[in-house]
Amino acid sequence: MNTASPLSFEKSMELFKRASRVVPGGIFGHTTPAMLVPGAFPYYAIGGEGCRYRDPDGNEYLDYLCGYGPNILGYRHEEVDEAAREAESGGRCFNHPAPIMVELAEFLVDRVDFAEWVVFGKNGSDMTTWAVSVAREKTGRKKVLRARESYHGVDPWCTPGQGGVISEDRAHVHTFDWNDPESLEAWFKKHPNEIAAVILTPVHQPLFKAAQLPGEGFFAAVRKVCDRYGALLILDDIRAGFRLHEKGSHAYLGVSPDIICFCKALANGYSISAALGTEDLRRTSERVFLTGSYWNNPGPMAAALTCLKVIQRDDVTAKIQALGDALANGLAEKAGEYGFSFECTGPTSMPYFVFADDPDQYLNQRFCAGLIQKGIFLHPHHNGFLSGAHTGEDINLTVAAAGEVWDEMRSEKRP
Amino acid sequence: MTSNEIHPLAIKAALYRQAVLGAVPVLFAHDPQLEEERGNWNFGLKFVTAGQESIGLQFGAGQAAWETSPQGKGAATLFFLSDRHLVGLFEQRKWAVPLFLPGPQTIRGLFHFARLAKRLDHLTNPKSSPDLNPTDRQVALRVLLEISLRGSVVLSERMPSLTKSFPSNREVFMELGVKSMGYSRFLSWNGRVLRMESGTEGHRPSVRLFFRNEEVALAALSERLDPQAAVGLGDIEMEGFFPLADALNGVLSRLSLYLRPI
Numbered sequence: 273m274n275t276a277s278p279l280s281f282e283k284s285m286e287l288f289k290r291a292s293r294v295v296p297g298g299i300f301g302h303t304t305p306a307m308l309v310p311g312a313f314p315y316y317a318i319g320g321e322g323c324r325y326r327d328p329d330g331n332e333y334l335d336y337l338c339g340y341g342p343n344i345l346g347y348r349h350e351e352v353d354e355a356a357r358e359a360e361s362g363g364r365c366f367n368h369p370a371p372i373m374v375e376l377a378e379f380l381v382d383r384v385d386f387a388e389w390v391v392f393g394k395n396g397s398d399m400t401t402w403a404v405s406v407a408r409e410k411t412g413r414k415k416v417l418r419a420r421e422s423y424h425g426v427d428p429w430c431t432p433g434q435g436g437v438i439s440e441d442r443a444h445v446h447t448f449d450w451n452d453p454e455s456l457e458a459w460f461k462k463h464p465n466e467i468a469a470v471i472l473t474p475v476h477q478p479l480f481k482a483a484q485l486p487g488e489g490f491f492a493a494v495r496k497v498c499d500r501y502g503a504l505l506i507l508d509d510i511r512a513g514f515r516l517h518e519k520g521s522h523a524y525l526g527v528s529p530d531i532i533c534f535c536k537a538l539a540n541g542y543s544i545s546a547a548l549g550t551e552d553l554r555r556t557s558e559r560v561f562l563t564g565s566y567w568n569n570p571g572p573m574a575a576a577l578t579c580l581k582v583i584q585r586d587d588v589t590a591k592i593q594a595l596g597d598a599l600a601n602g603l604a605e606k607a608g609e610y611g612f613s614f615e616c617t618g619p620t621s622m623p624y625f626v627f628a629d630d631p632d633q634y635l636n637q638r639f640c641a642g643l644i645q646k647g648i649f650l651h652p653h654h655n656g657f658l659s660g661a662h663t664g665e666d667i668n669l670t671v672a673a674a675g676e677v678w679d680e681m682r683s684e685k686r687p
Numbered sequence: 688m689t690s691n692e693i694h695p696l697a698i699k700a701a702l703y704r705q706a707v708l709g710a711v712p713v714l715f716a717h718d719p720q721l722e723e724e725r726g727n728w729n730f731g732l733k734f735v736t737a738g739q740e741s742i743g744l745q746f747g748a749g750q751a752a753w754e755t756s757p758q759g760k761g762a763a764t765l766f767f768l769s770d771r772h773l774v775g776l777f778e779q780r781k782w783a784v785p786l787f788l789p790g791p792q793t794i795r796g797l798f799h800f801a802r803l804a805k806r807l808d809h810l811t812n813p814k815s816s817p818d819l820n821p822t823d824r825q826v827a828l829r830v831l832l833e834i835s836l837r838g839s840v841v842l843s844e845r846m847p848s849l850t851k852s853f854p855s856n857r858e859v860f861m862e863l864g865v866k867s868m869g870y871s872r873f874l875s876w877n878g879r880v881l882r883m884e885s886g887t888e889g890h891r892p893s894v895r896l897f898f899r900n901e902e903v904a905l906a907a908l909s910e911r912l913d914p915q916a917a918v919g920l921g922d923i924e925m926e927g928f929f930p931l932a933d934a935l936n937g938v939l940s941r942l943s944l945y946l947r948p949i
Contacts, residue, residue, distance in 0.1 A: 288919055297915035305919035306929070315919065434852060434937040480930055631857070632893045632928040653929065 279645055283328035284315040302340060307653055312641035320347035322661035325649075333649040334666055336599075336656040341511055341622075344537035344592070345582055346661025352540045352578045359574030370570035376577045380548060383580065384520050386528035387548035391557065393567055396510035396535035397425030399547040400471065402562050403531045404429065406549070407469030407504040410556040415467040417459055417503075420447040421478035424471060424508050432479065450476040450484055453493035460501045469530075470498055471506040474521035475618050480633060480653050482626050483618025491527040504530040504553075510545070513537055514580075515621045515657070518589040537583075539576035546576075583660075589621070592658040595667060596620025599658070602671035610678035614639075624655035635681070642677035693845050699945045700770035701845060703777045704734065704742045706838035707807070707946070708753060711744055713833045714807055715751035717826045725749050730796030731762030736773050746799070763796055764788035813909040824901045828865060831908040836863065836872055836883060838946065839938045843881040849941060850881070852934035859893035860884065861931055866924065867900040874935070881938070894927035896935075910943050 288305070292298040298315075299305060305315050314327035323346050326332050338344065345352060359372055373392070380390045393399050404416050416429070424430040428441035448455040460467055472494065476484040498505045507529035509521045514537045516524035522532055530553060535545035543566075549557060583589060600616035600623055607614035612635075613628035627635040633652060640652035648670055650656055715721060715728075728746040735741045743757025765785040767773040775783025787793070809815050810827040811834070819827055843850050853859075853876050864871025873884040873892070898904035903922045906912035914936060917923040925932055 285920075288916075292913065292916040292920060297913060298919045300915070304915055306915050306925070310918050310925065311921045434849075434933075439848065480928065632859075632891070634891070634927060637926060 279331050279647075280329050281311075281314050281327070281331075287328060288315050302654075307651075309637045309641045309652055313644055313649075322346040322348075323659050323663075323666060331647065333644070333647055334669065335649045336658070336670075337649055337651050337654070338657040338659050339541055340654070341536035341657050342539070342541040344514060344588060344657070344659055345540045345579060346659045347541070349540050349579075349582070349661075351582055352542070352575045355578035356542055356571040356575040359570040364569050364571065365566060366568070369568035370573070372570045372573045372577065373568060376573045379577055379580065380546060384522075384532060384548050386522065386550060387532065388551040389554050389557065390546050390548045391562055392573070393545040393547075393562065394543050394564055395425070396508075396533065396545055397427050398562075398564070399533035399535065399545045400424045400506070400508050400510065401427045401429065402560060403506045403533055403547050403549075404469060404471065405560045406531065406553060406557050407506065409560050410504060410553060411468045411502060413466050413468040413503075414444040415459075415463055416445050417448055417456060417467060417470045418445065419450040419472060419476060421481070422447075422450070422471075422473055422476065422508075423479065423511075424473075425510075451487040451490050453490060453497065456494060457497050460497060460503070464501060467501060467503045469504040469506050470494060471508055473508045473510075474512045474516060474525055475622070477511065477618060477622075477624065477655050483622075483624040483655055485618060486525065491525045495527045495529075498530075506530065507532045509533055510535040511655075512619070512622060514583055514589060515592060516589070516619060518583050518587075538579065539572050540579040542572035542575035544572035544576050586660060588660040591660055592621040592662070593619070595658045595662050595664070596623055598664065598667045599623065599670060600625075602667060603674055606671050606675045607678060609675065610682045612678055612681070618655055621658050622655045623658075625650070638681060638684075639674075639677055642680060643673060646673035646676060648673050695945065696770050696774060698842070698845055699774045700736065700739070701841050702838050702942070702945050703773060704736075704740070705841050706834045706942075707777065708734065708742055708744060709837045710830050710833040711803060711807070712751040712753050714803065714810070714826065714830050715746070717829050718806060719822055719826070720806065728799055730793075730799070731757070731790065732796060732800055733757050733762045733764040734767070734773070735764055736767040736770060739770065744800070746796075763790040763793040813911060816905050816909060821901070824905060825868060828868070828901055828904050828908070829870070831905070832863065832865075832872055834946075835908055835939055835942060836874055838942045839874065839935065840881045840883060842938050842941055843876075846941070847879075849938050850876075850879075850934070852930065852937060854878075854931075859928070859931060860887040860890055861935060862887070862892040862895045862897075863935075864895075864897050865901060865904045866897045871897070876931075892927060894925070894929065894931040894935075896932055897924045898922065899924065910940075 288298050297304055314331060316328050317325050318328050319326050323335055324332055325335050325347055377390045381387055408414060418424060423432060428437050429445050431437060446459055448459060495505055507522055509532050512521045513534045520532055522528055531547055531549040533547045538544055538546060597620045600620045604615055614625060616623040616625055618624050630636055636652045640650050643650050726749045731743060731745045733741055733743050740755055741757060743754045743762060745752045766788060767785050772783050776785060810830055855878060858878060859876050861874045862871050873887055875882045875884045898907060899922045907914060914923060918925055
């Protein structure tokens with residue numbers, strides 16, 4: 273961890289200047305500097321191990337983002353990487369899938385109790401959009417309900433971006449309030465035979481805002497409403513998958529969806545996503561065309577199989593929850609010593625930290641910009657992620673560093 | 688087009704009335720070319736379109752004022768049969784000649800306004816910007832910023848679909864400015880529409896967006912800048928609630944669809 277002179281991001285900036293000439297935005301998508309505190313964070317990464325990574329300027333960071341979630345075991349987990357290397361030792365992209373696909377499919381179907389089949393893709397969006405299509409095909413209906421400010425990917429029906437979206441893309445996609453079954457049912461009452469599916473994440477994580485856990489009985493109520501009106505329940509477990517429960521968040525919620533979507537932590541950073549569904553949807557799922565040139569590559573599939581086995585073997589889900597608790601409690605206590613109110617919202621294994629009375633994120637931006645100078649990466653606007661590579665010592669280091677930043681902040685003039 | 692959508696021509700006309708004409712007082716106040724004669728301008732102009740809100744520009748006592756539904760009698764009136772004719776005049780279509788109803792100082796007033804219009808056109812034309820001297824550049828920026836922010840107000844009123852990304856549950860203030868000039872303007876969002884503001888009533892703006900210098904600001908307002916890259920490079924400084932900046936950009940980026948390149 274860097275604690276001496278201020279960190280320089282010169283090489284990051286040089287790269288970014290070059291990129292700005294040939295890439296729209298310089299860096300597009302969720303890793304754009306515009307999502308962080310521009311100029312106060314590195315813009316590029318060159319390598320990592322465990323829970324740390326390095327930037328082109330030679331700075332190293334204790335990381336609480338895990339590549340935006342995938343690296344549940346930490347960067348460059350040897351067993352996972354070895355499995356991927358072995359699987360692709362004979363080549364990568366053939367005319368057919370490799371046998372590992374069968375192994376992984378069997379493992380997942382066995383693991384996810386309500387599911388009888390699985391399909392694979394590359395990104396979360398591939399699966400959520402496909403799942404919505406399956407629901408429409410199954411029910412013959414058009415409408416889809418989602419929680420307001422939820423995130424389900426980047427396709428026109430749900431992208432958080434505004435550009436290129438026309439009203440027709442969203443004409444049959446409607447929002448209701450998270451944790452409010454009545455606002456959900458109101459849509460069904462208004463359109464009793466028109467709703468194909470309800471799609472939900474297990475935890476509500478609106479961007480730039482506090483996360484919200486499901487209220488008691490919320491998902492049970494959602495399941496009941498879906499059953500009553502003949503709509504499918506799709507659980508978007510892309511972000512939370514295997515972080516709330518090692519078998520998937522449906523097990524944490526105690527409610528079985530009709531389709532569950534996984535990505536991120538599925539393969540510890542290798543690109544693969546999956547959707548699993550009930551037997552009742554098997555034939556329907558075949559009718560909804562799904563494919564991609566690289567989707568059958570064996571490396572990510574082998575990585576996923578090994579990752580899931582390691583999660584189970586090493587009790588990673590429980591470990592990251594315990595570490596998350598320690599981090600949340602430690603930071604809250606330390607913040608209080610300096611006169612700040614700083615709390616974890618959402619599950620501690622995927623914490624989103626907020627200051628009291630900071631709706632516009634000024635304090636959070638200052639705090640995270642200060643923390644990065646101590647060699648600790650905490651995203652100011654996105655929930656963090658713990659990994660199996662974090663240790664209690666890392667938590668202690670983080671809390672101590674946070675205290676140093678709060679010590680600086682309390683003497684600064686605040687408007 | 689559904690009955691809920693407003694015809695693009697109506698939006699254009701509203702933008703010319705409220706944003707472009709609304710920026711004339713800014714030009715009048717800051718244009719160095721008017722320094723010696725500013726105090727001598729004493730006339731009014733009304734822009735009247737059949738079935739639409741009238742706009743007035745009043746010049747006097749060294750100042751210019753833009754107003755809606757002007758009541759003053761001593762103004763020359765330019766009467767447009769329709770929005771199409773008003774838009775045609777601003778887009779320099781030869782057939783778009785308004786009807787004149789003379790008032791005091793008509794000829795002199797029209798002459799002055801024609802000069803002002805030409806100056807506005809020159810300063811806001813992206814092709815001119817590389818050749819502008821530093822003083823003219825600052826004037827151009829003030830005018831462009833005024834047009835942009837007023838234009839965003841118009842769009843928020845007439846195209847609610849553009850404002851879906853703004854917060855639904857709180858009133859917020861936004862500050863946009865040019866750091867090198869020490870100049871900024873304010874907008875508020877009240878849950879339904881945007882409004883121009885003179886300040887933030889003592890509150891910290893929910894988002895602050897500052898262009899590093901005039902060159903960056905001009906490029907941004909002329910749509911010649913990659914805004915996301917500019918943020919990453921530090922050419923646009925942003926702090927606070929970033930989604931507001933994104934939401935505002937979503938509105939501002941629509942202006943060029945309706946206004947001639949500014």
